[in-house]
Amino acid sequence: MxxxxxxxxxxxxGLLFVFFGLLSVWISRDYPMGSAGKxxxxxxxxxxxxxxxxxxxxxxxxxxxxxxxxIRLQTFRPLxxxxxxxxxxxxxxNPLGLVLATFVxxxxxxxxxxxIRLGEGxxxxxxxxxxxxxxxxxxxxLSFTLWPSLWISxxx
Amino acid sequence: MDIFRNLIxxxxxxxxxxxLVYCFLGVSLGTLIGxxxxxxxxxxxxxxxxxxxxxxxxxxxxxxxxIYYGAQYGGSTTSILVNLPGEASSVVTCxxxxxxxxxxxxGPALGIAAIGSxxxxxxxxxxxxxxxxxxxxxxxxxxxxxYFSLMSLGLVAAVVLAHGSLLKAISMVLLGLLLxxxxxxxxxxxxRFTFGASELSDGIGFVVVAMGMFGFAEVIRxxxxxxxxxxxxxxxxxxxxxxxxxxxxxKPILRGTGIGSLLGILPGxxxxxxxxxxxxxxxxxxxxxxxxxxxxxxxVAGPESANxxxxxxxxxPLLTLGIPPNAVMALMVGAMTIHGITPGPQVxxxxxxxxxxxxxxxxxxxxxxxxxxxxxxxxxxxLLTVPYRxxxxxxxxxxxxxxxxxxxxxxxxxxxxxxGILGYLCHKLxxxxxxxxxGFILGPMMEENLRRAMVFSRGDASVxxxxxISLGMLVAAxxxxxxxxxxxxxxxxxxxxxx
Numbered sequence: 001m002x003x004x005x006x007x008x009x010x011x012x013x014g015l016l017f018v019f020f021g022l023l024s025v026w027i028s029r030d031y032p033m034g035s036a037g038k039x040x041x042x043x044x045x046x047x048x049x050x051x052x053x054x055x056x057x058x059x060x061x062x063x064x065x066x067x068x069x070x071i072r073l074q075t076f077r078p079l080x081x082x083x084x085x086x087x088x089x090x091x092x093x094n095p096l097g098l099v100l101a102t103f104v105x106x107x108x109x110x111x112x113x114x115x116i117r118l119g120e121g122x123x124x125x126x127x128x129x130x131x132x133x134x135x136x137x138x139x140x141x142l143s144f145t146l147w148p149s150l151w152i153s154x155x156x
Numbered sequence: 157m158d159i160f161r162n163l164i165x166x167x168x169x170x171x172x173x174x175x176l177v178y179c180f181l182g183v184s185l186g187t188l189i190g191x192x193x194x195x196x197x198x199x200x201x202x203x204x205x206x207x208x209x210x211x212x213x214x215x216x217x218x219x220x221x222x223i224y225y226g227a228q229y230g231g232s233t234t235s236i237l238v239n240l241p242g243e244a245s246s247v248v249t250c251x252x253x254x255x256x257x258x259x260x261x262x263g264p265a266l267g268i269a270a271i272g273s274x275x276x277x278x279x280x281x282x283x284x285x286x287x288x289x290x291x292x293x294x295x296x297x298x299x300x301x302x303y304f305s306l307m308s309l310g311l312v313a314a315v316v317l318a319h320g321s322l323l324k325a326i327s328m329v330l331l332g333l334l335l336x337x338x339x340x341x342x343x344x345x346x347x348r349f350t351f352g353a354s355e356l357s358d359g360i361g362f363v364v365v366a367m368g369m370f371g372f373a374e375v376i377r378x379x380x381x382x383x384x385x386x387x388x389x390x391x392x393x394x395x396x397x398x399x400x401x402x403x404x405x406x407k408p409i410l411r412g413t414g415i416g417s418l419l420g421i422l423p424g425x426x427x428x429x430x431x432x433x434x435x436x437x438x439x440x441x442x443x444x445x446x447x448x449x450x451x452x453x454x455x456v457a458g459p460e461s462a463n464x465x466x467x468x469x470x471x472x473p474l475l476t477l478g479i480p481p482n483a484v485m486a487l488m489v490g491a492m493t494i495h496g497i498t499p500g501p502q503v504x505x506x507x508x509x510x511x512x513x514x515x516x517x518x519x520x521x522x523x524x525x526x527x528x529x530x531x532x533x534x535x536x537x538x539l540l541t542v543p544y545r546x547x548x549x550x551x552x553x554x555x556x557x558x559x560x561x562x563x564x565x566x567x568x569x570x571x572x573x574x575x576g577i578l579g580y581l582c583h584k585l586x587x588x589x590x591x592x593x594x595g596f597i598l599g600p601m602m603e604e605n606l607r608r609a610m611v612f613s614r615g616d617a618s619v620x621x622x623x624x625i626s627l628g629m630l631v632a633a634x635x636x637x638x639x640x641x642x643x644x645x646x647x648x649x650x651x652x653x654x655x
Contacts, residue, residue, distance in 0.1 A: 040344065048333050078375075082379070082552065083376075085552065109548065113548065132553065136557055
């Protein structure tokens with residue numbers, strides 16, 4: 001019975017845990033361990049990370065014997081576009097203001113859902129920008145700037 | 157009776173016009189997001205946290221609580237009419253609720269779901285009022301070792317209750333605990349796992365993790381599955397169940413309330429697990445189990461009572477011990493902290509108006525849901541015709557605004573996106589996010605209490621076994637774990653989730 005390791009969910013889940021476990025042990029080596037009676041900042045994370053790596057190792061090894069489910073990957077398009085639209089919003093909201101950041105978020109994220117519909121997208125953007133300006137900025141007084149502050153130095 | 161005096165006092169708080177308005181807002185919003193698939197109470201409450209900055213604390217908490225149990229009502233509506241669970245806790249309601257709708261009995265199905273939920277809501281309001289004060293008294297006796305053992309028990313319960321592989325669930329808890337440690341160590345002032353980023357010195361915000369793993373990851377997943385939504389627009393007429401319906405349902409409602417009340421208190425439990433457990437129990441007890449899935453009213457009455465009961469009793473550990481048993485309650489901790497309230501047994505004595513007002517508001521909210529929101533079901537369902545491609549950019553935007561405005565930090569938004577990726581990865585690898593979230597919440601508290609206990613005992617770990625309450629909880633944790641490892645019971649657990 002041939003098992004395709006490269007497709008097993010458990011194998012990669014185990015690897016993920018080993019990675020995070022070892023990473024935290026490695027980072028915590030700089031923190032004082034202390035003793036059981038007076039634990040330093042390194043004590044708890046080292047134990048946790050070690051245990052996590054051990055469990056991850058067991059999960060991965062076990063997946064070589066136990067037939068696991070393969071990972072199903074269809075498309076990365078939603079992942080990439082949703083994540084990048086959010087990051088774009090985060091980067092733009094301060095220098096460009098809420099309205100333009102909303103514009104970018106709406107159009108990038110709609111790309112993730114299928115073919116772009118220009119009219120629909122524009123309408124959606126206008127409604128959402130209006131709601132967030134009225135509700136969050138004027139209504140609740142959250143500290144957003146709405147428009148790019150061209151007359152102030154954009155350095156800050 | 158003290159409890160009635162307290163409840164009347166609480167009603168006085170809950171019935172002030174302002175609180176009433178926010179209670180109504182909360183339950184309506186809860187119903188709305190309950191009806192809409194693809195957005196759950198965790199993401200909604202996280203989005204609304206910044207709004208509550210400006211509210212008086214009691215109004216804020218009443219509204220947020222209303223969203224949680226309101227979502228349980230709304231979720232059943234979509235399950236019954238559209239065969240699409242609006243909420244994870246209403247998945248099982250689809251089975252028999254939709255079958256009833258196809259037989260033209262959508263009305264009674266909605267009716268019995270509402271009646272069951274209302275009954276469960278009323279009973280658990282009383283339970284909260286009855287059991288919270290004595291439990292809080294017990295909690296005052298707790299020392300560091302008791303708290304540590306209690307949290308261990310909680311994490312074990314979360315692992316046992318998670319779907320799928322036990323090993324993976326434990327690993328997710330450990331990963332969550334580690335993520336919780338990011339930031340400044342309170343005892344020594346050492347910055348841990350911050351990679352030199354000053355933004356991380358206060359730790360990762362809970363909203364960031366929850367919004368990423370639940371909100372964003374869910375949007376990405378929904379976009380991947382290209383299934384189109386079929387809307388079953390049956391005219392709902394006369395939602396009063398018949399006498400025979402009521403006769404068949406009253407026992408499942410009672411049992412569902414009982415199951416939900418118990419499971420809601422458990423960490424990692426809450427509404428979702430309660431509804432699954434109740435459905436399994438009803439199917440086991442039924443004289444003719446084959447009717448289930450064909451429109452058995454018991455399959456609607458039981459789980460719908462159970463999820464509402466579970467949603468409400470999960471407030472008990474939060475209000476008495478200060479330990480949130482699930483993600484929604486962790487957000488409530490966040491909301492309380494924003495207003496300078498530390499959750500725990502002292503809330504009851506220091507802020508009685510807050511404590512009793514919130515409990516009383518739950519009953520008021522349940523009444524509002526039945527009286528005002530049920531007739532509006534038609535309007536809510538029409539919202540389902542809004543296509544998802546218009547909905548998700550709005551969800552994303554409001555999530556971003558919500559995360560940003562907590563600290564006015566773009567960094568937090570980027571971090572949330574990273575957790576979105578992690579959540580997506582975990583979904584692809586069949587690792588459930590719930591144990592990770594619980595570990596994340598409890599991580600700092602656990603370390604703190606472990607270190608305190610060990611300092612008091614001068615490094616002697618036997619302190620956890622010598623104090624009776626602590627020992628009891630550790631024994632419970634170990635036996636729970638063993639029970640799950642024994643394959644026969646493990647298999648039953650799988651079955652319960654397959655239903």
